[in-house]
Amino acid sequence: MRMEPGSTVSSAGAGSIHSRLSRAFRGSLVWYGFLAPPLFLIMVFVAYPTAIAFRDSVFTETPRGAEFVGLYHFGRLFSSGVFWGALGNTVLLGAAFLAITLPLATILATMLNRLRRGATPLKVIYFLPQLTSSVAVAIMFNYVFQPDWGLLNGTLRALGVEQLPLWLSDPRLSLGGSRAAVTLLAVWAGLGYFILIILAGLQSISGDLYDAAAIDGASPVQAWWHVTLPGLRPTFLFLLITGSIDALSRFGDLWTLGGPGGAPARSLQSVVMFMFQTGFESNDYALAAATAVVFFVIVLVITLIAFRGFLRNEFKALR
């Protein structure tokens, strides 16, 4: 938008409205030019495939072309025991992960926050597994959980434990089975991120509140219970939401350990693995698309709950 002294003079003439409009348009043009490339990429690689996923979930490919079948594929999906098994696994593994990681990370973060020296290297170490790809972690833990000589059972035996769990070879729902093993893996890998976020939350709690608690004669444990935990509420909510979405999309480590079928006995199959297997092994794209839509709806509901306040602020800022 160049300000030229001549233009103001000419705009006093007959074409004034026209030239002002065209100048305004030229002013907008540059912004459209900035937005065009990313918008094009988003349309082609995000919006279009999403629309196709929705379309494919209500059509069936026949030799005479695509035929609208309504909710037929959703009916197939909801009557599939394998789908419910995968969804149940995903929810169970996610809930177990959060139930262990959130309290554990809160305790460790509180300790790190109180430590006067050496907190930084400890933070770096706790976050290390998160940086390692889930595939590498899975390969490592495949051997850590090996029943005869694995790191875990070998150590347990050296400590005198006699009844050693079978871990990844045991598909039953037990504390020494495959689901318990992958939960331990997830806690080990995800703990550092939770600690970092909770630490940031702890540091945002005002020191005045602790002073007030101390004046009221609260012990450190009481202060932790009545000041720290309520102060961490938003942090917990954030971690619960992002943790649930991550748990729903779990794929890499379980796929490396159990293949798309989630061996042993489908005990490790997640929803995304079910989608992968339906789409790329059974070539049942319609059923995979229906799964994709259900997955989308579940994640959307969680996200909307989480981002209610956030979205409201965003749109306020925009206007």
Place this chain on the structure above:
Amino acid sequence: MSSMAETEKVKAGTTAIRRRRLPADWRAQVSIAVVLVTGALIMVIPFFWMIATSLSRKANSAMPRVPSLWPPDPSFFNYFVAAANLPIFTLYLNSLFIVGTTTIGYLLFSSIAGYAFAKGRFPGKTFLFIVFLATLFIPFETRMIPLYLFIRDMHLNNTYWALILPFLAGGFGTFLMRQTISTIPDELIDAARLDGASELRIFWSIVLPLCKPTLATLAIINVIWRWNDVLWPLLVTSSRDLYTVTQGLALAGKSSGVYVGVALATAVMAILPVIGAYLILQRYVIRSVVSSGVKG
């Protein structure tokens, strides 16, 4: 002699000071440290065990019943076998190229769109912003299969394009950049406009340099995302020449499963450089994760 005596005296003085300054709650500090160091050991011991096992040739035939953090027969044999099985150097070049191009593109497109949404005035801004924001709500897994079919129909599978094009633009980056650019005062930009600078020039020489910390955050997060992604590369590339490191590891880890030493040597080769980069950049990585709330 006298100087030595003096240093001794100084030393004694500092220990005395240190002793005097010992915190009142040192018992609590020590017990906290013990718990935290135990936890840290649990985090790193699997890594050390993996490295020790990868350095033992015997690990392929018989593992010791009691786990050891020192290889009984140290040798690089497993690494030679792993390198012969998997062109690890090519995989590294592939990963670096793909992560590099997607990150540069992602930063560029995110910041230019973020600039338009933060400082631009044009009809349809709110609507277009909603379009960008909506992509935040579409999980990749939802569009994965149609995207794969589309890439295949365009004959882009088994090319670098398949691994780059879908990840160049996104709502998260645009959103983060818009937030940062909004904090730049309008006066600064208006002054540049009055000086006759074009919007592109303002963007490049004024806005971008002011966004360096956010750009670094976004770059780190994107590198972690792209480097560790395995689902998409598994779908669109089946030629070994195009494998990424993570993908190669996923496929090799499966095929060499019974040769424990070789499988772990492959894993070590795949993660050691990443861990090295992390230890060098740890301050920035941790700051990025905390400031954005995204773990990469």
